Amino acid sequence: xxxxxxxxxxxxxxxxxxxxxxxxxxxxxxxxxxxxxxxxxxxxxxxxxxxxxxxxxxxxxxxxxxxxxxxxxxxxxxxxxxxxxxxxxxxxxxxxxxxxxxxxxxxxx
Amino acid sequence: xxxxxxxxxxxxxxxxxxxxxxxxxxxxxxxxxxxxxxxxxxxxxxxxxxxxxxxxxxxxxxxxxxxxxxxxxxxxxxxxxxxxxxxxxxxxxxxxxxxxxxxxxxxxxxxxx
Numbered sequence: 176x177x178x179x180x181x182x183x184x185x186x187x188x189x190x191x192x193x194x195x196x197x198x199x200x201x202x203x204x205x206x207x208x209x210x211x212x213x214x215x216x217x218x219x220x221x222x223x224x225x226x227x228x229x230x231x232x233x234x235x236x237x238x239x240x241x242x243x244x245x246x247x248x249x250x251x252x253x254x255x256x257x258x259x260x261x262x263x264x265x266x267x268x269x270x271x272x273x274x275x276x277x278x279x280x281x282x283x284x
Numbered sequence: 285x286x287x288x289x290x291x292x293x294x295x296x297x298x299x300x301x302x303x304x305x306x307x308x309x310x311x312x313x314x315x316x317x318x319x320x321x322x323x324x325x326x327x328x329x330x331x332x333x334x335x336x337x338x339x340x341x342x343x344x345x346x347x348x349x350x351x352x353x354x355x356x357x358x359x360x361x362x363x364x365x366x367x368x369x370x371x372x373x374x375x376x377x378x379x380x381x382x383x384x385x386x387x388x389x390x391x392x393x394x395x396x397x
Contacts (some may be wrong), residue, residue, distance in 0.1 A: 208386060210298045210388070217293075217390045217391055218374060218390070218391055219388075220386070220387065220388055223386075261327070261328070262299040263328075264384075264388075270331070271330060272318075272328075272376075272386060274320075274327045274328045274329075275327065275329060276326070282384070
């Protein structure tokens, strides 16, 4: 079992739908990152969380430390949100990042 | 403010040719530096990390090597590329001393032909 599991692996939705991507982890962490990777490969850091909830525009990220679970939500989704969304956790033991496999999101117009 | 530069963005190289990818960081001192690789259809994998000049740790045996000739410069190299070296290479930095926050470069897509 991977230390960081994302679900779903693939998600296709219609423009305007509310999107939820989940990330579960099994190790002690000091922080969790959500990143976005566009088809060209470039990676953009969306959020870094250690507790609670953060919001930026139409993106919302939450984390529940006790349950070792985080969610990334996209409200009013748009085709330009189509990308791979990656969860990565920073291990408390060695400070290294452990990466999820990513969720490929396609938003259809 | 801190920034990270990685180049080139894309690269096509023949099998057996050398490789040099460069990453530089601005606006911070003594950062931890990282090279990751993403093979097609797979997640990111840590290749090398460095906590200081000349200090390189390798996570997996590779046809690749890394060097840190200056505090804010991290170079990924190969003497002879293999087809299996194709992938997306990402440089990142984090504060030294266990501080939070990673900042990522824009990545290099390498195709070995």
